[in-house]
Amino acid sequence: MDVVKAVLEKHQKELDKYKPISVEKHLECRLDVGTLLITDPNDFDDRQLKENREEYLAALTRDNTQLLVNAIWELSTERVDESIVAKLPEPTTILPRLRKVPGPRPLTKWEKFAKEKGIVKKKKDKKTYDETLDKWVPTYGFKRAEAEKEKEWVMEVPQNVDPNTDMFQKKMDLRNEKVAKNEIQRMKNIVRARKIDMPRSGYLGPEAASSNQLLTALTVAKSSTASVGKFQDKLPKEKEARGLGIKELIPGAKRKASHITDQPEKEANLDLIKSVLNKKPKLDVEKAISMQKRDDRLAREAEAGQQPAKKGSKKGGGKGSRKAVGKKPKGNRGQRAPGKKLQTGRKRR
Amino acid sequence: MKRLSEERAKILFEKLSKFIGTNVRQLIDRPDGTYCFREHKDRVYYVSERILKLSECFGYKQLVCVGTCFGKFSKTNKLKFHITALYYLAPYAQYKVWVKPSFEQQFLYGNHIPKSGLGRITENAGQYQGVVVYSMSDLPLGFGVLARSTTDCKTADPLTTVCFHQSDIGEYIRAEDTLF
Numbered sequence: 174m175d176v177v178k179a180v181l182e183k184h185q186k187e188l189d190k191y192k193p194i195s196v197e198k199h200l201e202c203r204l205d206v207g208t209l210l211i212t213d214p215n216d217f218d219d220r221q222l223k224e225n226r227e228e229y230l231a232a233l234t235r236d237n238t239q240l241l242v243n244a245i246w247e248l249s250t251e252r253v254d255e256s257i258v259a260k261l262p263e264p265t266t267i268l269p270r271l272r273k274v275p276g277p278r279p280l281t282k283w284e285k286f287a288k289e290k291g292i293v294k295k296k297k298d299k300k301t302y303d304e305t306l307d308k309w310v311p312t313y314g315f316k317r318a319e320a321e322k323e324k325e326w327v328m329e330v331p332q333n334v335d336p337n338t339d340m341f342q343k344k345m346d347l348r349n350e351k352v353a354k355n356e357i358q359r360m361k362n363i364v365r366a367r368k369i370d371m372p373r374s375g376y377l378g379p380e381a382a383s384s385n386q387l388l389t390a391l392t393v394a395k396s397s398t399a400s401v402g403k404f405q406d407k408l409p410k411e412k413e414a415r416g417l418g419i420k421e422l423i424p425g426a427k428r429k430a431s432h433i434t435d436q437p438e439k440e441a442n443l444d445l446i447k448s449v450l451n452k453k454p455k456l457d458v459e460k461a462i463s464m465q466k467r468d469d470r471l472a473r474e475a476e477a478g479q480q481p482a483k484k485g486s487k488k489g490g491g492k493g494s495r496k497a498v499g500k501k502p503k504g505n506r507g508q509r510a511p512g513k514k515l516q517t518g519r520k521r522r
Numbered sequence: 523m524k525r526l527s528e529e530r531a532k533i534l535f536e537k538l539s540k541f542i543g544t545n546v547r548q549l550i551d552r553p554d555g556t557y558c559f560r561e562h563k564d565r566v567y568y569v570s571e572r573i574l575k576l577s578e579c580f581g582y583k584q585l586v587c588v589g590t591c592f593g594k595f596s597k598t599n600k601l602k603f604h605i606t607a608l609y610y611l612a613p614y615a616q617y618k619v620w621v622k623p624s625f626e627q628q629f630l631y632g633n634h635i636p637k638s639g640l641g642r643i644t645e646n647a648g649q650y651q652g653v654v655v656y657s658m659s660d661l662p663l664g665f666g667v668l669a670r671s672t673t674d675c676k677t678a679d680p681l682t683t684v685c686f687h688q689s690d691i692g693e694y695i696r697a698e699d700t701l702f
Contacts, residue, residue: 415597438525438558442535442550445528449535450544460648460671467673 194243196236204244207264211241279366282358350380357381389414393422401425523560523567523577523588530595534559534566537593537601541652541665545614559592565702566592566601568610587702604701605664605689608654612662615654617647619666619685626657629664630692635685637678647672653685664690 203212213233221229248259280288287294303310303324310320328340357380364371382390392414396402401424414423436444526534538546549568550557556571562585569577569589577588590610593603603611621629625639641658649671655664666688675684693701 439550439556442531442558443547445531446535446539446546446550449532449539450546457648463649463671463673 192235192239194239196239196243198236198240202237202240204241205264205266206241206244206248207262208266208268209241209261210264210266211237213237281362282365353380385414385416388412389416389419389422392419393424396423396425523562523574523582523585526559526561526566530561530566530599530601531559533595533599533601534592537603541603541611541616541654542614543616545616548614549610560588561595562588564595566595568592568607591702603665603689605691605693605697606701608662608665608689608691611665612654612656615665617644617651617653617668618656619643619653619668620656620658620660621663623658626663629655629687630690632687632690632692632696634669634683634687635666636681637675637684638680640675640684643672643675643684645672649674655685655690662691664688664692 198213198215200214203214205211217233218229245259245261248261250257250259252258286292297312299312300309301312302308303320306320306324310324311317328344330336330338330340361371395405398405535546538549558569558571558574560567560569560574562582565587567587567589573589577585590606591604592607592610593601595601619635620641620643621635621639622641625635628639629635635655644653647653647668649668651668651671653666653668654662655666657663664687666685669683669686670678678684
């Protein structure tokens, strides 16, 4: 009997080392086995928390962990390679996202334009019928280049081009240019989408730069002297770059250059007026011709005025001179016989 | 209000000299005080310095108009005179055109002057010369540009345009909101 008692006691002692697996809680804990999460809504015991805080917290944590483990053991388990595993259910707790939710892909410049104008992309057939080759040819991609080569095995050199030009090379160059342009446009789209700052000035090369950019680059370059371009000569009809944000690029543009002069405004204005008025008059061909015409006419009229005075003393002297001065245009009816009476045609008022 | 840049001042004086020739100097060199040109929102104003000083109390945005508005610079840096400039152009004008009383109203509605509407014209005016248009009773009505020189006018037939309309006093009503 002693032996039995001793064994039982020993067993009891071993059991005492472990805490019980059942845990009593005032309010039930929320469990989310999927994320191995347990949330305890019960209040802390204030007295125990004050007396021995660490022990109390450790005990509380153990209890709660026990609850979680109990819940795991309730799941169906299986043995894989000497270890027992359980399949966790789907987590029910919604975790906040670390990163921003990705938005829709920003549209490229063409896509934006097409959307505004309502242009819908038409789908092309994969193969098109080529009449010269008399067979179906792929519209793009595999074997397309081969078909093209077969079709254009000879190319005509146009008459206005140097006869030694390689038209095939020319065609290839054109194509390469297009590819390069497309690549630049693609880059620009990326820049636009990521809102990266691009250099707005500077020379981007003849293919890439627009005329506005070239003009801006020129204006910036011209004003980049020690005297902010004040003494740079201007070409005739040269334009200055204008537009949003261009003034900031041009050194000295924000400074009011006209105020720098120490000359009083009135004198400066008078000088300017003087230079405007003293401008050499341009040779005005129209004016010269019309003046020449007028002189000729006056000379002719003077001659015509003398003749009738010599010839016809019988006619009224005043009449003859009036006729010569106030001659009406003949309206393309050409020369008239000199002896003929002048009162023909419609009556003139 | 800012001073005109040298480039714009030059454009202004060139344009003024088209209408009043050497009399441009009179606008600046006045015995009754200093007058100057100022730019405000692309418009050119002719102001006496006394008024200019008074106007300095107002901010850029509050200010609508100071002195006499002469015209407006377009975005391509070209100056277009407004009818308000007539007050200073008319007394100094060197080349003038008088319109017949029958054509006065037509002109005030913004039409070009044909030969038939022409009453008198200054001698020796060349083509594209800026002219001030008067009624026969010597009332300035507006200004324009000659389409034909005086000598050509004599031989022109009655329906050809003699003077292109640029501005007339009818604009005080027609373009009231954009004038100043």
